Amino acid sequence: MTTAVRVENLTVERGGHTALRDVSVEIPAGEITGLLGPSGCGKTTLIRSIVGTQIVRSGSVRVLGAAAGSPALRTRVGYVTQSPSIYADLTVEGNVAYFASLYGRRRSDVHEAIEAVGLADRRTAVAAELSGGQEGRVSLACALVGRPELLVLDEPTVGLDPLLRADLWDRFARLAAEGTTLVVSSHVMDEADHCSSLLLMRDGELLAHLTPNELREHTGTTSLDDAFLALVREGAPGTGSSTDGSR
Numbered sequence: 001m002t003t004a005v006r007v008e009n010l011t012v013e014r015g016g017h018t019a020l021r022d023v024s025v026e027i028p029a030g031e032i033t034g035l036l037g038p039s040g041c042g043k044t045t046l047i048r049s050i051v052g053t054q055i056v057r058s059g060s061v062r063v064l065g066a067a068a069g070s071p072a073l074r075t076r077v078g079y080v081t082q083s084p085s086i087y088a089d090l091t092v093e094g095n096v097a098y099f100a101s102l103y104g105r106r107r108s109d110v111h112e113a114i115e116a117v118g119l120a121d122r123r124t125a126v127a128a129e130l131s132g133g134q135e136g137r138v139s140l141a142c143a144l145v146g147r148p149e150l151l152v153l154d155e156p157t158v159g160l161d162p163l164l165r166a167d168l169w170d171r172f173a174r175l176a177a178e179g180t181t182l183v184v185s186s187h188v189m190d191e192a193d194h195c196s197s198l199l200l201m202r203d204g205e206l207l208a209h210l211t212p213n214e215l216r217e218h219t220g221t222t223s224l225d226d227a228f229l230a231l232v233r234e235g236a237p238g239t240g241s242s243t244d245g246s247r
C-alpha cells in the first residue's frame with residue numbers, strides 16, 4: 001500500500017476543547033477513504049489538519065511526502081469545504097474557469113468538471129442565483145477541474161438529490177481508479193459502502209480504520225448504522241487488530 005497521508009499522534013485544541021486526541025492513521029493512495037462520525041466528533045478538524053489550515057498542538061501530518069500545508073502541495077491537493085467557497089458575482093463557468101486557469105487546465109476540463117456535477121444547463125447562471133446545493137456543486141467543480149492528486153471533500157453530498165449523489169460517487173470511484181486519493185467526510189452511514197475504507201471517529205478520537213465489510217463482520221450487523229453504534233458501545237478503540245486505527 002502506498003500511503004498518501006500519514007498522521008502521527010495528532011492532537012488539536014479548538015476553543016479550549018480537545019478536538020482531536022492523539023490520532024494516528026495512514027490513508028492509502030488511490031482509494032476513497034470515508035471519514036465518518038457524529039457531528040462535532042472532529043472530522044472537519046482532521047480534514048483541516050490534512051490540508052494544512054489547522055494549527056495543531058502536537059503530532060505530525062505528512063501529505064504526499066511533504067508536511068501538510070507546504071507550498072509544494074498547493075496544486076496537488078484539492079479541498080472542498082462544507083460551505084461553498086465560490087465567487088457570487090461570477091457565472092458557474094466563470095468560477096470553474098478561474099480555478100482552471102490557476103491550475104493551468106484547458107477549456108475542455110472546465111466543461112467536463114461542470115458536467116460532472118450536473119450543472120451543464122446552468123453554465124451561464126450567475127452563482128448568486130443558484131440554490132445552496134448548486135453552489136456546493138460549483139465548489140466541487142472548482143476542485144475537480146484542478147485534477148489534484150489528493151481530493152479532500154467535507155460532506156460533498158449534503159443537500160443533493162439521490163440521483164446526483166449516485167452520479168458523484170461514480171465519479172469519485174472513477175477518479176480513484178485513475179489514481180486519485182479521495183478523503184470524503186460524511187455523517188450519513190449509507191454512503192460508507194462507496195468507500196474502500198472507513199475512519200470512524202467519535203469525540204476527537206479515531207475509533208477504527210477498517211473496510212465496510214470488516215465493520216459489518218466485526219460487529220455482526222448488516223446495517224452500517226447499527227455497526228457504528230455497536231462499535232461505539234463496545235468502547236473501541238482497542239477492539240481488535242483491524243480496528244486499531246492503523247489498518
Ligand SMILES: Nc1ncnc2c1ncn2[C@@H]1O[C@H](COP(=O)(O)OP(=O)(O)OP(=O)(O)O)[C@@H](O)[C@H]1O
Binds near residue numbers: 015019041044
Ligand atoms: N471555530 C471553532 N472554534 C472553536 N471550536 C471549534 C470551532 N470549530 C469547531 N470547534 C470544535 O471542535 C470540535 C470538532 O469540530 P469539527 O468541526 O471538527 O467536527 P465535525 O465532526 O466536522 O462536525 P460536523 O459533522 O458537525 O461538521 C467540536 O467540539 C467543535 O465544537
